[in-house]
Every structure is written in structure tokens, then in C-alpha cells.
Amino acid sequence: MRVIAIVVRILLQLKHDKRTMGLMIVAPILVLTLMSFIFNGNVYHPKIGIINAPILFVNRLEDKEASVVRLDENNSEESLNLFEVDAVIDFKSGVPNIRLEGSDPAKNKAVLSLVQNIMHPFSSFETDITYLYGYENMSSFDNFGPILIGFYVFFFVFLIAGVSFLSERNTGTLERTLASPIKRWEIVVGYLLGFGIFTIIQSALIAWYSIEVLDLMMVGSFALVLIITILTAMTALSIGTFISAFAENEMQMIQFIPIVIVPQVFFSGLFDLSTMIPLLQIVGRFTPLWYSADALRNIMIRGKGWSSIAFDVLILCIYCIFFIIANILALKKHRKI
Helix, strand or coil: CHHHHHHHHHHHHHHHCHHHHHHHHHHHHHHHHHHHHHHCCCCCCCEEEEECCCHHHHHHHHHCCCEEEECCCCCHHHHHHCCCCCEEEEEECCEEEEEECCCCHHHHHHHHHHHHHHHCCCCCCCCEEEECCCCCCCCHHHHHHHHHHHHHHHHHHHHHHHHHHHHHHHCCHHHHHHCCCCCHHHHHHHHHHHHHHHHHHHHHHHHHHHHHHCCCCCCCCHHHHHHHHHHHHHHHHHHHHHHHCCCCCHHHHHHCHHHHCHHHHHHCCCCCHHHCCHHHHHHHCCCHHHHHHHHHHHHHCCCCCHHHHHHHHHHHHHHHHHHHHHHHHHHHHHCCC
16 A cells, blocks of 8 residues: 555656656657658768769769769869868779768768779779868768767756756755845856856867877867867857756756757767758757857868858857847746845
């Protein structure tokens, strides 16, 4: 009977905690749905630029469902640099010269495998292969490393910030602060800056350890990497504190992870967005982690400078400012003075 009494108490507790029940049902369904869209997406077909290629070679590429773009020597490098094509194949004296964009080993492999299958009998000479970015034996960790840096910074800052801010509320510290003459925006900014000092240190250590100790590929500026990781952390900090306003305890805060964090993993670049349905490709552009990963890959793999990441920086700043304002409004709505 005592066991039954405990069972009944737990069930009644869950019945009154509608948020927990909803998240337990909705979160797995959401994640599984996203996974079905991603893993049942279209097969990736390489985008190949062609210069001076025999028509039979081009026909064979198209028969293999490759996306073929006819280029000339003046715009081929620009097309690679703008990610319009994965590779450029230029026939010189009957010998195909392959110039790969190079930053994604999976796409490099797809292009080379396709070309190898259709090469005979166009050339008996060894193919000349060069890379715009990356290198021949570039590992998957070099490719995914920048994405993982952004993800882990975002994930742990989100979780720690949300739980810490929730603890401030549940212990009554926040309520006592609200009872003082201090303004709500000052409270939000103060908390964000306070936690922000820790996140800056954390971000710098993660970036340094990944590059210097784990020997992750690093072509660009370490200072730009720090800027992006810090902005990623501050965005996660503002989102985490905002989400904590809708959680009653630490368990509920953790339950938001499948809703807020997991979907961003699918859109961060770990999976090829081009194989997803168009709607998901659009949704992916609304996740802050996509811009963080895009900027870090541009810096670390492609060696890009400020001009190439300025838009990503702008979007991350907008996200951060938006959720700071949302925090102030949430504080006004949920806290009574």
C-alpha cells in the first residue's frame, strides 16, 4: 500500500506539472521528426564547374546527376570562393586539372569518386588535384571541429546560465534585488555581465585548447575565433537566462535542452543543409548556432578575415540584444514589486 501511495503521489505531481508532461511528449517527437527529415533527405549531388571539357565528359557528369556549371578561367576561382561549385575541372592538353573548394572532406570525396568513375578514357595521365581550402588528408575532426567549439560553448553556457539564474530566483535573491531601487534593465545587464566574465574565460580556454592542444586546423586569426566564441557564449547566456524565466526548477530547465539546443545541432553544419527540404533550410538560418559555426569555419578552415564574418557577427549581436530585451520584459511580467 505504501508503494501504491508513492506511485499515486508521483502521478498526481506529474498531472499538475503540465509543462514537464508536455516537454516529455513534444521533445522526443520534435527530435525524431527532425532526424527523419535529415536522414531521409535527398542524396547530395556535387556541383562541378567545367572549363574546356569534352562534351562526352560533361554528358557523363550530368548522367550521374552532378550539377554542372560552365565556367571560364576568369570566374572559376570566384565561383569556388563563393561556394557556387564544389570543384572546377579544367582540361589542359587533354589532362583534367581538378581544383577543389576543399573545406568539406565529404564533398571532396564525392567529387573525386565521381570523376574517377567517369574519367576513362578521357585521360591516361595522372589527374592534377589542388585545393582552395583544406588539404588532401584533411580529417573529419578538422571539418567539424569549429562547429563543435561553437556547440559546446553554446550548450554549457546556456545550461549553466539558466540553472544559475533560476537558482537566484528560487532562493529569493532575485526577489530581494527587485525590491531595491535598482531598475530591471540594470539587473539583467548586471547578471549578464557577471556571468559574462566567466563565459569569456571559458570561451577563450576552449578555443585555445582545441587549436593548440588538440591540433585542430587553424588558418585564420585566433583573435577572430575569440570574438565569435565570446559572442556565441553571450548569445547562449542571454537565451539561457530568458528560458529560465519559464522554468520552475532545474529539471524543467534541463527539459528545454531538446527544444532549444538539439534542433540547432542539426542546422549547425554537422549535417549538409542542402540535402534537406527547403523549409528546413530556411529554418536553419534562424538558429544562432548556424551563424557561429559558419563564422568559425570561415576563420579556421578557410582563413577568412573580418569582411567574411561581419554578417555572422551582426546576427549574433542581434540575437544577443533581442534576448536581453526579452529578459527585461520577462522580468517585468513575471516579477512583482
